[in-house]
């Protein structure tokens with residue numbers, strides 16, 4: 037028996053649900069790449085990205101996924117033999133660091149924990165110990181989609197300043213831009229990296245960088261620069277070089293629509309929507325957790341992200357049957373546990389183009405799976421989520 041016939045729902049933390057308007061925006065013939073409307077389209081997207089990153093710095097659009105923008109960020113500001121400090125808090129900062137190591141950068145890690153956010157006090161102490169300022173950049177992730185944590189970026193900036201350390205602060209906002217507040221200039225972030233397929237609701241394939249004055253200055257000295265990623269080539273007047281070759285036109289048509297949707301809804305409203313829906317998910321998980329089969333991966337409530345909730349299965353309760361039930365019986369695909377949490381967790385995404393019925397439907401399916409599989413849980417998770425939303429979204 038199954039109840040899966042109907043629209044499938046992808047509840048993984050990227051790619052996220054793509055609105056029809058964005059899909060349709062890409063469905064058109066190619067246009068001239070040397071003149072005409074594409075030139076203004078690029079300029080408008082670069083400008084609007086500044087607004088979304090909250091920066092007066094420069095912005096870049098890459099035909100690449102988030103990993104591409106990671107590499108671009110490193111290559112544009114670092115020299116071979118420089119050291120960087122990776123702030124571990126899940127999977128993604130470490131993976132960014134691995135990329136730096138392969139480029140010939142020395143990588144130090146501030147060891148973290150998959151169940152909690154970066155500790156700014158430990159960062160300050162680590163930077164104070166770097167008396168010769170060998171560390172040229174600090175790499176941090178705002179929301180780590182593997183662990184489900186949100187890191188406090190302003191507190192990380194304060195820790196760097198308190199240590200009187202000159203390192204650049206480079207932040208991965210792939211899973212947090214247009215999900216939770218991010219203030220590049222206000223928070224003193226030097227380089228920010230994002231991707232198209234998470235909060236920005238697009239198909240995968242584009243990534244974005246914002247670079248502030250200190251990063252542009254470091255760029256002038258960087259010797260890891262390569263033609264494809266190079267900011268200087270992309271800063272020139274020649275439109276073709278803004279993408280180092282044929283512009284990814286159809287992704288840009290989609291990006292224009294995505295930016296219009298984001299700016300029309302408004303960043304404040306987008307942040308509130310995510311906060312309320314995430315709180316509903318957490319309300320449900322907290323209720324189920326009373327039964328013993330599962331728990332929040334992130335221990336402290338204030339460190340749980342509004343983009344994704346990582347649910348840890350306790351020993352003896354592997355997540356696979358639950359994942360398979362949701363997918364095969366109900367057409368809801370949840371995120372699997374990745375990295376250290378492989379085979380021990382599942383993830384409920386609540387990021388991007390999501391509304392109350394999508395979240396309540398997903399939670400209903402998870403609760404249905406918990407019941408059908410006889411997994412020890414306190415029932416009433418969906419009711420808890422409804423109660424959260426009824427309070428936060430008054431009539």
Ligand SMILES: *Cc1c(COP(=O)(O)O)cnc(C)c1O
Nearest residue numbers: 101102103128179181210211231
């Ligand atoms: C998804 C994700 C990435 C990687 O993006 P890709 O487009 O898959 O390369 C990097 N960082 C974070 C926090 C992510 O969630």
